[in-house]
Amino acid sequence: MKKFTLSSLLSQLLLLFFVVIWIIPTFGLFISSLRDKDLLAISGWWTSLKTTQVNEIYRSEGSKEQIQENDLFLIKGNIFEDDSNKKILSYGVTSKNINEFDIEQVGVFKDGTKIQLFENGNYILTSSKEFKKKGKRIFVTSLSPPKFTLDNYREVLFNEGLGQAFINTLAVAIPSAIIPLVICSFFAYALTWMNFFGRDTLLALVIASLVVPLQMSLIPLLSIYNDIGSIMGVGAKSYPGVWMAHTGFGLASTTFLLRNFLKSLPKEMIEAAKVDGASHYDTFLRIILPLSIPAFASIFILQFLWVWNDLLVGLVFLDQVPSEIILSAKLRELLGSRGENWEILTTGAFISMTIPLLIFFSLQKYFIRGLVAGSVKG
Amino acid sequence: MLDISPLLYVCLGILFFLCYFHFSNFFLDKIDTKKGKIKSHNLNLRAFIFVAPALIVFVIFIIYPVLETFRLSFYDKYGRDFVGINNYLWAFKDPELRRGLLNNLGWLIVVPTLSTAFGLIIANLADRIWWGTIAKSIIFMPMAISFVGAGVIWKFIYDYRGPGDEQIGLLNAIVVSFGYEPQAWITIPIWNNLFLMAIMIWIQTGLALVIFSAALRGIPKETLEAAKIDGASEFKTFTSIIVPYLGPTILVIWTIITIVVLKIFDIVLAMTNGQWQTEVLANLMFDWMFRGGGDSGRGSVLALFIMIGVIPIMALNIYKHKQEQKI
Numbered sequence: 001m002k003k004f005t006l007s008s009l010l011s012q013l014l015l016l017f018f019v020v021i022w023i024i025p026t027f028g029l030f031i032s033s034l035r036d037k038d039l040l041a042i043s044g045w046w047t048s049l050k051t052t053q054v055n056e057i058y059r060s061e062g063s064k065e066q067i068q069e070n071d072l073f074l075i076k077g078n079i080f081e082d083d084s085n086k087k088i089l090s091y092g093v094t095s096k097n098i099n100e101f102d103i104e105q106v107g108v109f110k111d112g113t114k115i116q117l118f119e120n121g122n123y124i125l126t127s128s129k130e131f132k133k134k135g136k137r138i139f140v141t142s143l144s145p146p147k148f149t150l151d152n153y154r155e156v157l158f159n160e161g162l163g164q165a166f167i168n169t170l171a172v173a174i175p176s177a178i179i180p181l182v183i184c185s186f187f188a189y190a191l192t193w194m195n196f197f198g199r200d201t202l203l204a205l206v207i208a209s210l211v212v213p214l215q216m217s218l219i220p221l222l223s224i225y226n227d228i229g230s231i232m233g234v235g236a237k238s239y240p241g242v243w244m245a246h247t248g249f250g251l252a253s254t255t256f257l258l259r260n261f262l263k264s265l266p267k268e269m270i271e272a273a274k275v276d277g278a279s280h281y282d283t284f285l286r287i288i289l290p291l292s293i294p295a296f297a298s299i300f301i302l303q304f305l306w307v308w309n310d311l312l313v314g315l316v317f318l319d320q321v322p323s324e325i326i327l328s329a330k331l332r333e334l335l336g337s338r339g340e341n342w343e344i345l346t347t348g349a350f351i352s353m354t355i356p357l358l359i360f361f362s363l364q365k366y367f368i369r370g371l372v373a374g375s376v377k378g
Numbered sequence: 379m380l381d382i383s384p385l386l387y388v389c390l391g392i393l394f395f396l397c398y399f400h401f402s403n404f405f406l407d408k409i410d411t412k413k414g415k416i417k418s419h420n421l422n423l424r425a426f427i428f429v430a431p432a433l434i435v436f437v438i439f440i441i442y443p444v445l446e447t448f449r450l451s452f453y454d455k456y457g458r459d460f461v462g463i464n465n466y467l468w469a470f471k472d473p474e475l476r477r478g479l480l481n482n483l484g485w486l487i488v489v490p491t492l493s494t495a496f497g498l499i500i501a502n503l504a505d506r507i508w509w510g511t512i513a514k515s516i517i518f519m520p521m522a523i524s525f526v527g528a529g530v531i532w533k534f535i536y537d538y539r540g541p542g543d544e545q546i547g548l549l550n551a552i553v554v555s556f557g558y559e560p561q562a563w564i565t566i567p568i569w570n571n572l573f574l575m576a577i578m579i580w581i582q583t584g585l586a587l588v589i590f591s592a593a594l595r596g597i598p599k600e601t602l603e604a605a606k607i608d609g610a611s612e613f614k615t616f617t618s619i620i621v622p623y624l625g626p627t628i629l630v631i632w633t634i635i636t637i638v639v640l641k642i643f644d645i646v647l648a649m650t651n652g653q654w655q656t657e658v659l660a661n662l663m664f665d666w667m668f669r670g671g672g673d674s675g676r677g678s679v680l681a682l683f684i685m686i687g688v689i690p691i692m693a694l695n696i697y698k699h700k701q702e703q704k705i
Contacts, residue, residue: 014503028535175391183431187431191429210692211689212444213681218663252436282407323381331524332526332529335533335648
């Protein structure tokens with residue numbers, strides 16, 4: 001152990017400062033996604049362990065629940081539907097004065113109905129007339145204890161369509177990562193170990209194409225897709241279409257990386273296989289493939305995450321309908337339409353982060369290797 | 379109910395390519411063994427089987443579109459009538475585009491510089507501290523998540539409520555706790571760009587960090603020991619040994635982040651969609667692809683602009699990469 005010095009203390013504090021700044025945004029998002037949505041809307045996530053005071057409107061039961069006692073009509077019930085552990089401080093019967101009555105104090109509605117409300121939400125309504133079908137509005141100020149719930153996740157996954165978007169994103173990302181790997185591994189093999197006409201020109205062309213940003217391809221490709229769609233009488237946008245687009249955009253970098261890797265393998269091995277009468281396909285399957293697994297893993301992870309996190313290609317080459325929309329596009333749509341519903345946004349964002357974070361924490365080695373090597377991706 | 383049929387197409391799609399390679403090669407092997415010797419035209423045929431799918435994809439998705447985009451930049455919005463350099467003239471006059479170019483320039487100056495600087499500082503700190511690995515993991519983590527996800531995270535931090543209300547956005551809560559007025563950060567022109575850039579810096583610092591971390595291990599221990607014996611302060615060691623030694627790495631990281639920033643799109647689209655003067659080239663291009671039914675001429679000009687920006691930096695990057703491979 002190093003000895004304790006002022007400068008090492010300063011270094012530790014400075015690093016801690018960076019770490020805190022870097023982790024807080026994600027941490028806040030995660031905590032928020034687990035909070036009750038009503039609390040989330042009125043208090044910062046850093047207060048989530050505190051008891052908060054909330055103002056809410058509840059409605060009592062209507063005439064269905066009324067009981068007649070002598071010539072009085074009664075309704076008994078509890079305004080809280082769930083056992084929320086809220087403690088009522090005060091209440092009111094009009095929106096103008098929501099703190100008019102203390103708990104257990106008897107309040108009077110405009111029509112003469114009397115109400116008594118207790119701390120735990122139990123209430124008794126009394127009236128000399130029959131109640132109306134609809135219940136009475138009660139304005140309640142209560143203390144709400146910290147509450148964490150998975151409700152937001154349930155809501156977002158099944159009612160907001162994020163669950164389907166998750167499956168759609170998998171359906172986009174898996175082939176979009178595997179197909180380029182398959183075709184580029186053969187391509188890179190041919191470019192490295194086979195002699196054929198125009199090989200060097202082709203290789204130079206592929207490397208040169210690394211400089212082309214994918215924006216250059218969008219407009220012509222979209223019009224090709226539209227043409228194919230109208231000729232075949234199907235929609236222009238489809239899963240195979242988006243797979244091939246991602247394959248195209250990942251082709252140059254994947255080939256480049258794989259070729260660099262294959263070149264580093266000993267030449268003698270390939271030649272020995274040739275002498276033994278193995279065809280190129282045998283050589284590829286028996287020798288190259290087993291040796292390339294780590295390289296493949298890195299490239300697969302890199303491309304998979306790239307596609308998973310992509311927004312542009314998913315927006316341009318897929319219809320923005322529930323059966324095709326991907327997570328990032330869905331999230332962007334929610335940012336526009338549900339901008340104030342933070343319970344939906346925070347939860348949605350966290351769902352979109354699950355797979356990347358899982359890969360990050362379980363396969364960090366491959367992930368970093370891929371990212372560092374993949375800096376040539378255009 | 380969730381519809382899992384897309385996942386079935388997935389298997390079919392992948393199977394298609396595996397079958398292609400397997401069966402075409404399998405039959406070629408059969409023919410070869412029958413003849414007993416490998417003929418040269420079969421070698422060419424084999425190469426063709428290996429290369430064809432990638433080549434087809436390459437031509438359709440890269441070569442043709444680049445040429446076509448170039449052509450379309452001289453045509454009208456439907457790509458039908460030749461309009462000469464009108465689209466380019468428009469580009470030089472359009473105030474929105476000028477705004478976008480300026481903003482892109484701002485992004486190019488601020489983001490790579492700060493990300494690289496933070497990455498370098500953190501890599502140095504983390505290297506000497508026992509919990510440095512954990513710190514590195516945490517700072518690297520944003521690299522894994524999407525720009526849109528990061529957008530949501532930060533939009534939540536920048537959230538604004540009226541002065542009387544309780545702030546649920548962290549930044550405004552801090553500002554209010556110091557007694558200042560809360561601000562709608564992402565709507566304040568010019569400065570809001572910095573708030574969007576912060577997101578990118580938050581993400582890219584991790585990349586700089588891991589690359590620097592690897593490079594730091596390459597600095598000879600003796601050099602650092604010698605500096606220590608000579609009585610150089612840590613700061614002095616940092617500026618006169620570590621930084622010069624990492625010079626090439628700094629350049630590499632700077633180019634990588636610059637390319638990402640040149641194409642910055644997701645963050646701007648998700649956070650502001652270019653409103654409040656936060657427009658950038660890639661977002662403007664996306665906009666013109668669909669605005670008023672789409673204008674392929676102007677969209678193509680914008681795509682070309684992006685490519686012109688990327689080419690020199692990417693070329694430098696590839697050159698560096700190849701040099702490293704040689705060593």
